[in-house]
Amino acid sequence: xxxxxxxxxxxxxxxxxxxxxxxxxxxxxxxxxxxxxxxxxxxxxxxxxxxxxxxxxxxxxxxxxxxxxxxxxxxxxxxxxxxxxxxxxxxxxxxxxxxxxxxxxxxxxxxxxxxxxxxxxxxxxxxxxxxxxxxxxxxxxxxxxxxxxxxxxxxxxxxx
Numbered sequence: 001x002x003x004x005x006x007x008x009x010x011x012x013x014x015x016x017x018x019x020x021x022x023x024x025x026x027x028x029x030x031x032x033x034x035x036x037x038x039x040x041x042x043x044x045x046x047x048x049x050x051x052x053x054x055x056x057x058x059x060x061x062x063x064x065x066x067x068x069x070x071x072x073x074x075x076x077x078x079x080x081x082x083x084x085x086x087x088x089x090x091x092x093x094x095x096x097x098x099x100x101x102x103x104x105x106x107x108x109x110x111x112x113x114x115x116x117x118x119x120x121x122x123x124x125x126x127x128x129x130x131x132x133x134x135x136x137x138x139x140x141x142x143x144x145x146x147x148x149x150x151x152x153x154x155x156x157x158x159x160x
Contacts, residue, residue, distance in 0.1 A: 029090075051086055056069075074142040126159035
């Protein structure tokens with residue numbers, strides 16, 4: 001009887017571990033990605049497409065980051081972002097990962113995450129969040145996110 005109970009407990013623990021691992025892997029930010037390489041690939045694609053790069057900085061633990069990611073998948077937002085930008089996501093962990101990338105491109109994360117920077121294909125800064133503009137993404141509607149990025153598009157176009 002003890003062996004059966006032990007096996008049941010072990011199976012439960014394994015199931016919880018597998019669930020936790022799957023949950024962590026399903027977040028919008030790839031914590032194992034080579035962010036520098038991903039950013040370089042985005043600039044390469046942007047040069048070919050003649051579109052700016054949109055870098056979204058965030059982390060999987062951040063509820064606002066996950067909310068922004070969900071809002072950006074809404075049809076209107078996905079259409080706007082897909083048409084206007086080459087997108088790359090950069091995981092900043094607990095503000096202890098890829099801070100050099102954030103710093104290089106305007107330090108968009110200074111006032112919180114999620115944060116965004118828009119750069120020309122030649123890596124010229126066209127726009128960056130400086131005041132935590134997206135840090136309350138949970139309170140922004142899909143329309144609010146759309147309106148925000150429409151303004152970013154206008155700002156980026158003016159900067160080109």
